[in-house]
Amino acid sequence: MNNQGFTTTILHGDRRRGTEFGATHAPIHPSVAFGYETANDLVRVFQGDAPGYVYGRQHNPTVTALEAKVTAMEDGTATVCFATGMAAIAAMLWALLKRGDHVVVSSFVFGNTNSLFTTLSELGCDVTFVDATAAANVEAALRPETRMVFVETIANPRTQIADLEGIGRLCTPRNIVYVVDNTMTSPALFRPRTVGAGLVINALTKYIGGHGNALGGAITATGLYDWAKYPHIHASYKKGDSRTWGLTPIRKKGLRDAGGTLAANAAHAIAVGAETLVLRMERTCSNALAVARFLAAHPKVGKVHHPGLPGHAQHARAARLFKGYGGLFAFELAAGVGCFELLDALKVVILSSNLGDTRTLALPAAHTIFFEMGAERRASMGIADSLIRVSIGIEDEADLIEDFAQALEACKSPGKT
Numbered sequence: 054m055n056n057q058g059f060t061t062t063i064l065h066g067d068r069r070r071g072t073e074f075g076a077t078h079a080p081i082h083p084s085v086a087f088g089y090e091t092a093n094d095l096v097r098v099f100q101g102d103a104p105g106y107v108y109g110r111q112h113n114p115t116v117t118a119l120e121a122k123v124t125a126m127e128d129g130t131a132t133v134c135f136a137t138g139m140a141a142i143a144a145m146l147w148a149l150l151k152r153g154d155h156v157v158v159s160s161f162v163f164g165n166t167n168s169l170f171t172t173l174s175e176l177g178c179d180v181t182f183v184d185a186t187a188a189a190n191v192e193a194a195l196r197p198e199t200r201m202v203f204v205e206t207i208a209n210p211r212t213q214i215a216d217l218e219g220i221g222r223l224c225t226p227r228n229i230v231y232v233v234d235n236t237m238t239s240p241a242l243f244r245p246r247t248v249g250a251g252l253v254i255n256a257l258t259k260y261i262g263g264h265g266n267a268l269g270g271a272i273t274a275t276g277l278y279d280w281a282k283y284p285h286i287h288a289s290y291k292k293g294d295s296r297t298w299g300l301t302p303i304r305k306k307g308l309r310d311a312g313g314t315l316a317a318n319a320a321h322a323i324a325v326g327a328e329t330l331v332l333r334m335e336r337t338c339s340n341a342l343a344v345a346r347f348l349a350a351h352p353k354v355g356k357v358h359h360p361g362l363p364g365h366a367q368h369a370r371a372a373r374l375f376k377g378y379g380g381l382f383a384f385e386l387a388a389g390v391g392c393f394e395l396l397d398a399l400k401v402v403i404l405s406s407n408l409g410d411t412r413t414l415a416l417p418a419a420h421t422i423f424f425e426m427g428a429e430r431r432a433s434m435g436i437a438d439s440l441i442r443v444s445i446g447i448e449d450e451a452d453l454i455e456d457f458a459q460a461l462e463a464c465k466s467p468g469k470t
């Protein structure tokens with residue numbers, strides 16, 4: 054790793070690793086198969102004794118180039134990419150856990166991740182969901198067979214912030230794998246390595262790719278976890294430095310056996326998007342804070358859940374840990390103001406379920422992404438029926454504020470009394 058800045062490193066990464074003709078981008082390799090001159094050459098690559106490519110389900114040179122970029126972004130030791138963020142998380146659970154293991158998960162994780170952990174519990178792993186904004190809740194849930202603690206940085210949609218440092222201090226001495234899903238902050242705002250995470254998840258679909266035009270996911274090893282202390286690493290994967298062993302089963306079982314492979318074209322689109330991650334994040338964060346402040350002062354708006362507002366329960370933690378407060382926040386309307394009415398009146402903002410796009414997107418959270426889990430679970434996650442989730446893009450700030458202003462104006466309800 055060189056000591057240049059984040060963006061310089063990403064921009065010059067492909068060239069420095071070596072490209073044909075001095076090309077500034079790694080090429081898109083469509084090839085599924087890779088041929089060798091001799092049987093011995095093929096066998097050496099197959100057995101992991103020589104570098105090279107065998108079959109596109111496990112490795113592809115365009116994806117390798119993206120993996121190197123994500124590793125650099127997270128200041129990690131290695132990365133495995135997947136077709137989606139969910140494929141990455143599923144592969145990690147599939148590769149590292151066995152029946153009887155116990156996992157502690159934040160109650161405020163992404164809806165589909167919540168569903169995946171619920172499935173895991175039906176397959177024979179014990180899963181305890183806890184309010185991870187206080188490390189004491191995680192500590193109280195730990196057991197001798199706890200293998201993993203899984204949290205996100207900023208929760209979607211209510212923006213609760215996990216006690217990232219406190220949980221790291223619990224996991225490290227107990228040899229528990231600490232997994233942080235960094236999607237909402239992205240490595241431009243936060244590096245989970247700094248709080249002791251062993252594995253970092255990024256849904257590349259969101260801020261890293263950034264343009265809503267490619268799905269992808271990644272798991273990065275930070276090098277902090279010593280896999281010699283992990284009970285389920287197969288003997289044949291124990292090659293070289295024990296701090297790198299964990300990604301081998303993730304690649305073998307997650308890609309080779311489960312097949313959630315990232316396509317080369319998507320890897321290229323994500324790599325191009327990643328070049329402007331820091332620029333987009335700066336604009337996204339400042340737009341989001343401006344819109345949140347505008348809404349918080351509006352008489353037709355109730356609560357605004359944005360970590361940059363001083364009233365947010367973990368505002369100080371967010372200010373200390375992150376370079377910005379992110380682009381996602383949620384708000385509730387004042388009693389009597391209809392959330393569908395407001396959404397229908399928006400003209401710039403798109404009604405859509407994605408997040409981390411260059412365009413601003415909004416949706417009624419309880420009726421869409423959190424509908425399936427039911428009213429009781431929604432209540433425990435603090436998701437009110439009128440909650441609107443907003444993922445801010447990089448539009449001009451004045452246009453976003455004007456759009457929310459005119460939409461609130463169009464709502465016939467009188468507002469707060």
Ligand SMILES: *Cc1c(COP(=O)(O)O)cnc(C)c1O
Pocket residue numbers: 136137138139140163166205209234236237256257258259268269270
């Ligand atoms: C979107 C998201 C995922 C899943 O990513 P996909 O690429 O959509 O599968 C995982 N975690 C978080 C925090 C997300 O926002």
